[in-house]
Amino acid sequence: MTRAAEVVAEVSRSDWGRIVGALIRITGDWTLAEDSTQDAFATALLRWPVDGIPSNPAAWLTTTARNRAIDRLRSAASERARAKEVAIVESLQSGEQDIEDDRLRLIFTCAHPALPLAARVALTLRTVAGLTVPEIAAAFLVPETTMAQRLVRARRKIEEAGIPYRVPPAELLGERLSGVLAVLYLVFNQGYSAVERNELAASALSLARAVVALMPREDEARGLLALLVLQNSRRDARIGPAGELLTLEEQDRSRWHRDEIAHGLALMPAPVGPYAIQAAIVGCHARAASAAETDWVEIVRLYDLLLAQSPSPVIELNRAIAIGMRDGPSAGLELLSGMQLDGYRWLPAAQADLLLRAGRTAEAADRFREVIALTTPGQERADLERRLAELGS
Amino acid sequence: MLFIATDGEPDALLEQPGEFDAWVQESAQRGIRKVGNRLQPVDDATTVRLRAGEVLVTDGPFAESKDWIVGFDIIECDNLDEAIDYASRHPMARLGRIEIRPFWPTEY
Numbered sequence: 001m002t003r004a005a006e007v008v009a010e011v012s013r014s015d016w017g018r019i020v021g022a023l024i025r026i027t028g029d030w031t032l033a034e035d036s037t038q039d040a041f042a043t044a045l046l047r048w049p050v051d052g053i054p055s056n057p058a059a060w061l062t063t064t065a066r067n068r069a070i071d072r073l074r075s076a077a078s079e080r081a082r083a084k085e086v087a088i089v090e091s092l093q094s095g096e097q098d099i100e101d102d103r104l105r106l107i108f109t110c111a112h113p114a115l116p117l118a119a120r121v122a123l124t125l126r127t128v129a130g131l132t133v134p135e136i137a138a139a140f141l142v143p144e145t146t147m148a149q150r151l152v153r154a155r156r157k158i159e160e161a162g163i164p165y166r167v168p169p170a171e172l173l174g175e176r177l178s179g180v181l182a183v184l185y186l187v188f189n190q191g192y193s194a195v196e197r198n199e200l201a202a203s204a205l206s207l208a209r210a211v212v213a214l215m216p217r218e219d220e221a222r223g224l225l226a227l228l229v230l231q232n233s234r235r236d237a238r239i240g241p242a243g244e245l246l247t248l249e250e251q252d253r254s255r256w257h258r259d260e261i262a263h264g265l266a267l268m269p270a271p272v273g274p275y276a277i278q279a280a281i282v283g284c285h286a287r288a289a290s291a292a293e294t295d296w297v298e299i300v301r302l303y304d305l306l307l308a309q310s311p312s313p314v315i316e317l318n319r320a321i322a323i324g325m326r327d328g329p330s331a332g333l334e335l336l337s338g339m340q341l342d343g344y345r346w347l348p349a350a351q352a353d354l355l356l357r358a359g360r361t362a363e364a365a366d367r368f369r370e371v372i373a374l375t376t377p378g379q380e381r382a383d384l385e386r387r388l389a390e391l392g393s
Numbered sequence: 394m395l396f397i398a399t400d401g402e403p404d405a406l407l408e409q410p411g412e413f414d415a416w417v418q419e420s421a422q423r424g425i426r427k428v429g430n431r432l433q434p435v436d437d438a439t440t441v442r443l444r445a446g447e448v449l450v451t452d453g454p455f456a457e458s459k460d461w462i463v464g465f466d467i468i469e470c471d472n473l474d475e476a477i478d479y480a481s482r483h484p485m486a487r488l489g490r491i492e493i494r495p496f497w498p499t500e501y
Contacts, residue, residue: 113450114439114473153436157452161437161495164472172474175448 004048007057008041013206015058016041016130019065021102024165026091027084030155032069034127040065041130066092103128104167104214107207111180112163119154120183121190126151129187129203139190139200177215181224181275184208188228198235204228212267219269223276229264230282233257244383249291261286277306296326313341321350329358345374356391365391396462401435428467431497439493441477443486450477454492463489 001009016037023033040061054060066088073085110123122140125131131139137147157163168176184204191200208225215221237255240246264279264286271280281302288294303319317339324332332354341347352367368388375381420426438454466483470476473493480491 112473114452114477116452119452157437160433161439161493162470162473162476164474168474 002049004053005045007053008044008048011044011057011061012041012130013202015061017103017106017128017207017210019058019062020127020130021106022062022091023065023069023088024106025102026066026087027069028159028165029084030127030158032072032084033065036069036072037061037065037130039068043068063092101167101214103210105165107180107211108167108176109158109163109165111176111183112158113176113179114161114163115154115157117183117186119150119157120179121186122147122150123154124183124207125187125200125203128207131199131203135199177211177218178220180211181208181220184211185224185228185275188231201228201232201235205232220273220275222267222269223273223279226264226267226269226279227275227282229260229267230279230286233260233264233286242386243379244386245380248285253290256286271302271305274306274310277302277309281306294325296322300326313339313344314346317341317346317350321354324354324357329354333358343374345371348374361391394465395429433495433497435494437495439473439477440490441480441486441493442490443481448477448481448486454494455490460490 019040020033020037023036024030027033043064044057044061048054069088070085073081073088106128107124110127111120115123118140122136125136125139126133133148133151134144137144140147158165167173184207187207188201188204191198191202191204205225205228208221208228211221212218212225234248234251234256236257237251237253238246240250265283268279268283269276271277281299284295284299284302299322300319303315303322307315307319317336320332320335320339322332323335324330333351336347336351336354339347348367348370352364352371355361355364355367365388368384368391372381372384372388375384417426417429435454438452440451440453440455442449442451464485468476468479470479476493480486480493483491485491
């Protein structure tokens with residue numbers, strides 16, 4: 001990558017949302033804001049290698065995006081387009097760049113509960129994080145046209161249904177913030193679950209950092225950031241030599257990023273809200289020098305807290321595994337045997353693991369076959385088949 | 394009260410332009426039509442419920458077509474959050490559900 005392309009990519013990561021957000025605030029027009037920002041970055045890629053990189057790349061892109069927006073509006077002769085044009089010209093004349101709230105306003109609006117969840121996620125990645133439609137479509141395994149349509153419909157609903165472009169007032173902030181955090185966690189997991197989609201994990205981390213910086217007193221936001229930082233600190237240890245995903249127990253802990261773990265642990269609020277509790281659980285693993293030294297007593301306690309807060313079969317499953325690790329496999333297996341989670345492959349996966357620990361290899365192999373049948377072909381299934389073969393049964 | 398419905402695609406084409414205006418004008422002149430308006434597409438609908446004191450907001454219209462429409466209120470708000478707030482204070486938000494549908498804009 002040339003130096004110019006590197007700087008373009010850098011500014012895209014750090015300032016895309018701000019540039020789009022300011023243009024939406026000025027014009028109220030989401031499509032115009034995104035298209036003009038896209039134009040500005042494309043222009044930078046063409047011009048910077050020839051003209052040199054400007055001394056303030058972000059400011060150059062902001063101005064160029066606004067000029068591009070004016071060009072686009074000139075071709076539409078309506079009164080409404082004229083009003084938007086005047087607003088942009090004013091913003092350029094006043095030298096106003098962007099205000100701190102622009103990115104936060106954008107994050108909250110993209111995560112509004114009146115939008116379908118899939119649209120919230122797509123819009124956040126496109127409008128706030130600046131990922132392209134093909135990138136987002138690939139990450140969520142849907143055709144590009146489907147993703148483009150999803151974004152068009154979301155922008156249309158924001159405009160037509162009157163979803164306000166703002167950070168919600170105090171009385172709505174709590175519930176809306178948890179909606180924002182849910183979107184960011186989903187984006188992170190989508191990125192983290194596949195090696196090649198790390199761009200999504202990076203976007204989620206950077207957005208979570210932005211939310212914490214702008215709302216430092218919100219413990220759940222800090223809880224989510226701590227959770228993401230701690231999980232991400234294991235990224236280099238998750239993949240084995242053959243590209244297979246490794247369990248926590250198999251990972252070489254010397255490859256965990258200790259500085260990031262220290263940072264994540266320092267961020268962690270008291271385990272009160274669901275993200276803070278999950279961060280505390282991941283923190284227990286991060287602190288353990290080896291798998292055998294994991295504090296399962298504390299992890300079971302944290303799962304109890306989490307279950308009391310937000311009961312879900314998935315949390316129950318994880319708690320059962322933790323109990324199996326604390327009190328021995330049969331205690332965990334007993335809890336799992338009562339669970340009904342049809343088609344959820346982590347249930348037979350957990351059973352297989354505990355059966356192996358109890359030395360019941362043949363039963364474990366049966367469970368493995370069940371998991372494989374529920375897994376789509378790919379890296380993950382190959383890993384499972386490798387494990388099954390190792391059992392030799 | 395007339396509910397005007399479609400499956401998304403009209404079952405037939407307009408026979409001539411201005412059919413809507415003609416119907417509105419005639420019924421207004423005869424003092425029959427009191428109020429009416431075109432709504433934005435169903436994609437723009439938002440459903441509000443109040444359960445256990447919590448306002449539940451979901452994208453889209455009523456899930457079931459067998460839901461009964463039992464009344465209507467026309468409100469004017471600055472934005473969707475304000476509409477959600479008023480809808481959530483309606484007793485039927487607790488007893489049933491309320492679908493928010495924006496009117497088709499008249500300016501522009």
